[in-house]
Amino acid sequence: MGLIVASKNFFFDLLDFVFPNFCILCNKKVLRNLFSICDDCLNSLEMSNQKDIDEFYYHNLASYKLIINFYSKYEFVKEGNFQKIIHQLKYNGKSKIGLLLGQELGKELLKHKWFEEIDLVIPVPIHRFKKLQRGYNQSSLIVKGINSTTKKVFNENAIKRIRNTQTQTHLGLHERMENVKDAFKVVKKDEIFNKKILIVDDVCTTGSTVHEIARTLLDAGAKEISLATLAFVKEKDFSIKV
Numbered sequence: 656m657g658l659i660v661a662s663k664n665f666f667f668d669l670l671d672f673v674f675p676n677f678c679i680l681c682n683k684k685v686l687r688n689l690f691s692i693c694d695d696c697l698n699s700l701e702m703s704n705q706k707d708i709d710e711f712y713y714h715n716l717a718s719y720k721l722i723i724n725f726y727s728k729y730e731f732v733k734e735g736n737f738q739k740i741i742h743q744l745k746y747n748g749k750s751k752i753g754l755l756l757g758q759e760l761g762k763e764l765l766k767h768k769w770f771e772e773i774d775l776v777i778p779v780p781i782h783r784f785k786k787l788q789r790g791y792n793q794s795s796l797i798v799k800g801i802n803s804t805t806k807k808v809f810n811e812n813a814i815k816r817i818r819n820t821q822t823q824t825h826l827g828l829h830e831r832m833e834n835v836k837d838a839f840k841v842v843k844k845d846e847i848f849n850k851k852i853l854i855v856d857d858v859c860t861t862g863s864t865v866h867e868i869a870r871t872l873l874d875a876g877a878k879e880i881s882l883a884t885l886a887f888v889k890e891k892d893f894s895i896k897v
């Protein structure tokens with residue numbers, strides 16, 4: 656056993672020596688098992704505060720009366736460090752970042768009373784074509800990270816995206832709502848029935864996508880819907896690429 660551990664460590668040491676691993680933000684050398692981001696950079700991400708979370712919830716989510724709790728760990732600032740990190744996750748194949756940030760989000764969720772009552776965690780589904788293209792659903796990775804720190808049950812396949820919607824970057828709020836209308840379908844009704852569900856997404860801009868998912872889940876018999884995202888866009892700049 657000791658020998659196996661020792662040789663495994665030796666293997667990783669050798670790998671780090673031959674192919675050094677660098678932090679994706681500052682380029683400092685990091686060990687292979689540290690998700691390619693150093694502690695200093697992880698701590699430099701723009702943290703949210705309760706006042707901004709409450710304001711975002713009030714302006715974007717509360718009036719639809721579909722999502723009853725909301726938490727987000729970071730604020731998405733244009734050109735900020737969080738944006739650089741999330742683009743590595745979404746557009747540059749750095750999938751482990753999703754697990755790491757999911758773990759960080761999970762630690763914060765444990766501090767919220769309403770989170771204790773969540774029965775099931777569901778990632779925002781992406782269309783199978785996009786999954787083929789990207790290789791993974793980034794929200795599923797975040798959910799797995801949350802599971803590793805909170806042990807909350809999750810299901811990646813309870814709901815699926817049946818329409819591959821166009822990118823929402825240049826659409827206004829009303830167009831976004833139309834764009835995602837009827838884009839989702841509950842596949843496993845018995846698994847969501849009467850459950851208090853937490854939807855998980857990477858970044859929340861206007862909430863149009865998560866509202867459509869919440870509506871679809873409630874129509875299929877879910878009891879209550881909450882939302883957790885890594886970050887939210889405070890500035891109402893619909894052209895920001897998230």
Ligand SMILES: [Zn+2]
Pocket residue numbers: 678679680681682683692693694695696697
């Ligand atoms: Zn760094």
